[in-house]
Amino acid sequence: xxxxxxxxEIREAVTLLLLEQEVIVRAxxxxxxxxxxxxxxxxxxxxxxxxILQESSENIRVVLSGAQNGFRLSGWxxxxxxxxxxxxxxxxxRAAQAAAGLxxxxxxxxxxxxxxxxxQKIRAHLARGGS
Amino acid sequence: xxPAEIVSGRDPVLLVVEDEVLIRLSVCDFLRDEGFTxxxxxxxxxxxxxxxxxGDIALVLTDxxxxxxxxxxxxxxxxxxxxxxxxxxxxxxxxxxxPVEATITKPYSLDxxxxxxxxxxxx
Numbered sequence: 001x002x003x004x005x006x007x008x009e010i011r012e013a014v015t016l017l018l019l020e021q022e023v024i025v026r027a028x029x030x031x032x033x034x035x036x037x038x039x040x041x042x043x044x045x046x047x048x049x050x051x052i053l054q055e056s057s058e059n060i061r062v063v064l065s066g067a068q069n070g071f072r073l074s075g076w077x078x079x080x081x082x083x084x085x086x087x088x089x090x091x092x093x094r095a096a097q098a099a100a101g102l103x104x105x106x107x108x109x110x111x112x113x114x115x116x117x118x119x120q121k122i123r124a125h126l127a128r129g130g131s
Numbered sequence: 132x133x134p135a136e137i138v139s140g141r142d143p144v145l146l147v148v149e150d151e152v153l154i155r156l157s158v159c160d161f162l163r164d165e166g167f168t169x170x171x172x173x174x175x176x177x178x179x180x181x182x183x184x185x186g187d188i189a190l191v192l193t194d195x196x197x198x199x200x201x202x203x204x205x206x207x208x209x210x211x212x213x214x215x216x217x218x219x220x221x222x223x224x225x226x227x228x229x230p231v232e233a234t235i236t237k238p239y240s241l242d243x244x245x246x247x248x249x250x251x252x253x254x
Contacts, residue, residue, distance in 0.1 A: 023171075023172055023173075023177035023180050023181055024180055024181070024184060026171075027170050027171070027181060030171075031168075034163075041156055042155075042156075042159075042171050043152060044152075044173045044177070048152040048173075051152050051153060052152060052153070052156065055153060056153065056156065125184040128183065128184050
């Protein structure tokens with residue numbers, strides 16, 4: 001599938017599952033993605049993500065996840081939700097870039113602000129005392 | 132401090148602390164639909180991390196018993212000590228002995244929760 005097709009498909013998806021263990025990173029990314037028009041569901045572990053995927057009635061089309069939890073989830077997604085797109089991001093910087101890419105393809109079709117600013121703010125928050 | 136771009140709404144910012152993911156999802160979704168900006172935390176430590184970096188939290192809605200411990204009580208004590216201006220509502224099947232603005236007993240209706248939040252925030 002080419003990039004245009006992927007973006008077109010994602011644009012139709014308004015519900016996104018964000019899987020991130022670190023609360024400061026998760027909250028920042030979630031607010032960013034909501035400001036792009038996504039409906040964002042938040043999970044702090046692979047177990048929570050699986051609970052949402054299995055037990056909620058949400059039509060989740062995209063999962064944005066930190067790498068470690070994402071790998072745990074990827075096998076289940078391939079077997080049970082092959083149409084769900086899994087986007088993995090190993091660091092807050094990569095997560096911010098991935099979120100910006102999703103915003104470009106998302107319901108509003110634009111980024112609210114530079115992803116570097118988002119990553120910078122996440123780093124600052126983490127340095128300030130986020131666990 | 133939070134960048135202005137991230138603080139998406141003019142409505143009060145709520146911090147919801149709940150370890151049961153489906154309850155958290157349901158409550159937070161409902162409150163966002165009602166116009167609040169809602170931050171989610173799954174335990175007391177995550178909630179304190181959020182409070183440490185955000186100066187815009189008006190109200191904390193917290194469960195008391197999380198992951199088998201009375202984490203909510205510890206959280207309330209820390210909020211009272213370090214963030215006395217923040218309003219606290221407990222949502223639990225347990226009785227709270229700490230001073231809070233309001234309590235709601237599980238199970239509860241979301242409409243009842245909304246009414247209590249609005250009352251506590253004078254909305």
